[in-house]
Amino acid sequence: MSTSRRASRHIVPTVPLALLLALAAACSSSDGSAGPAVPHPSGKAAQACRALHGALPKQVAGQRRASLDPESRYTAAWGDPPVELRCGVARPEKLTPGSEEYNPTADAAEVNGVSWLIEKRKGGYRFTTTDRAAYVELTVPEAYAPETGALTDLAGPVRKTVPRSGPR
Template sequence: MNIFRHRPLGLLAPALLITAAGCSSAGGGATVEVPTPDAKAAGSCRNLHTALPPKLDGLDRDDPGPRSVYTAGWGSPAIILRCGVERPKEMNDPEADGVGVNGVDWLLQKQDDGSFRFTTTLREAYVEVTIPKDRTAHGLAPLTDLAKPIKKAIPEGIAH
């Protein structure tokens, strides 16, 4: 895995604040693609599922369909977590943006719709968190809330 540069969090939070308007919907009856992790990642993802908080950044948990131990959601429009996703090809780019939040490193990808997708790095399973455009006003707060359960459930290492 390439090590990519980390942007100072002080610069990222204003960028997320700028994109705080618009509409997007993922929860409230929405569906997401359920990952199909290998056996090792699946065990870690099941552990993560039981460790996830009932609230994230003040939002109640409202998991998307189809219900799975590999997905979770909070609020509407929902912040969506998917565990056991495939390694993003952007992790091969030495110029890719990354952030570290409370001991968990993330690949940062701004999406065309104004949302942000974060994928864990250097963990035995890849965890993807998508923060919709309407939820970016709180910056990295959702990742702060997820750091402890991810560190507890997903060991450091390289996912395959």
């Protein structure tokens, strides 16, 4: 009988400990500081993106700029849920002739001298510059509707730091 009690004394405390560890791991998965996937531009695109990073505003869509992990000169975010910027991303499939998603008449808008491809996504929109030395992508959650408002906050810095390019 005493052997059984010893076994139960050792098993019972470890079950709550395992449960506590599992809960702690689940709760600490994100505190909102995780950033968007970091692109890896090169050449003129990387140079333009680094310049843009230094010119980004402290607020976008009324939200403060967040600290990101990992830190990068090619990404930024504001608010929670985050408005996420990635500079130096690949050319969008909708703008790539021959791709399955190519659409020469895709929705686009010009905001204060910057042209953006508009793509509706689940839970918001993704905007990507169309005529710049680097593709700048901005993902805006529907919580900030109208989502295009964020483009106004970023048009000046993009226009000043990411030069126009010819057709690509």
